[in-house]
Amino acid sequence: MTDRTQQLPTFESRVLAAFDTLAPAEQRIARFFIDQKQAVLLNSAAQIAQLAGTSDATVVRTARALGFESLSTLRAALLAELTGMPSPGTRMERTLAETGGHAGDALRHVMGIHDKALESLRHEQFAVSFERCIDILVGAPRRHVFGIGPSGAIADYASLQFNRIGLPTNALSASGIALADRLLWIGKGDAVLIMAYAPLYREVEILLEHAAQQDAPVILISDDLGPLVADKVAEILPVPRGNADHLAMHGGTMVLIEAMIVALAAKNKDAAIDSLDQLSTLRGSLDKAWAKRGTRKRK
Incomplete structure (x- = not known):
């Protein structure tokens, strides 16, 4: 050994x-x-x-x-x-050392990692915390989803989908001083959903401080940042992103976000469906081909 x-x-x-x-x-x-x-x-x-x-x-x-x-x-x-943060190249090198050069091996390796991530979402304790998070998000006047880097794309996606079901949401997917303009969007009692990972970046630090000033409860999705900010967030949803020091994988986080979309829609079904019907109508106004698909028929 x-x-x-x-x-x-x-x-x-x-x-x-x-x-x-x-x-x-x-x-x-x-x-x-x-x-x-x-x-x-x-x-x-x-x-x-x-x-x-x-x-x-x-x-x-x-x-x-x-x-x-x-x-x-x-x-x-x-x-x-x-939090020593190995470089992206080092992370990839370690991942490839486990998968080898065959595509089939890579597929099985990644599927195995996502199976483990999804298993963590099945725990009863996670489900209880998830319910509390949904109540926070649905009860707020507005929502704000933070993520930078790869998580920024997920933040944009979550914001788009929350808006589609009638829940006004902003994506805080900018970094550096560009984030300041978006922080101005956070109002009293809004809810903030953060996807962030160690180390504690300055953007996350300032966002947490500003959210506290606005009495905006914070939900954290992370696999390692929780111990550093536990006293500053309302809920932590721990979602693994693969093996430590290897390529970060976001499949589990995407599943969690899509579960949130469905759970939030279920909390106010009629409003969600009305909003989606309005989306279809607007699409039809912009492109007549969409109008042929119609909107949901009311009984």
Whole structure:
């Protein structure tokens, strides 16, 4: 195991260096610490134990056996490594090392990663938090969806779809000083949906401060930023984005956003359908070919 250890990041090296000294139950938890880093960061000892099929005492004991004073100390070391931000090229290189050069292998690898992400959305605790998020979003006068980089495209998509079902929404998908103009859109009591990841970017920091000034509740979608801002957000929806330090994958986040669209529409079905009918009418006005498709017939 020595050769492999030398090639791995510090946290994994530390775990693997002590691996052979652990009891079998502790080895299972140690492997969980390596393979499910986001879950380790975002869950309590009891929740980690439930996910790993063991006891919370075993989780804490394993952390200490690995040389950490506590589970919190282990989390701090893990978070410090995750926020080291390997370059996109390094992330891709690590991903390709696992998939190889065959397209079929890449397909199976990515499907497996998304299966894990979707499994996290099936947990009962996640469903309860999701319900609270929907209530926040539907009850606000306006919604604002933040994301930059790849998440910016998702923020634009979520904003478009929320507007289509009659929920006024703005996309906060700009970065740098261009974001300032969009922050002005946030009014008292609005809701803010953030897709962001460690490290804590200046844009996210300022957005959280401004949302607090406007008494606008914040919902965070993230796999690693939660511990840094937990006291500044109303809800956290932890969605894995693939293996740590590998290519970030957003399939789970897209599924979550589309679940939000359906859940929000269900909260006010008639208004959602009326808004979509109006969309069809406007399309028909702009292009007569659309008019042939008609709008929903009222009974």
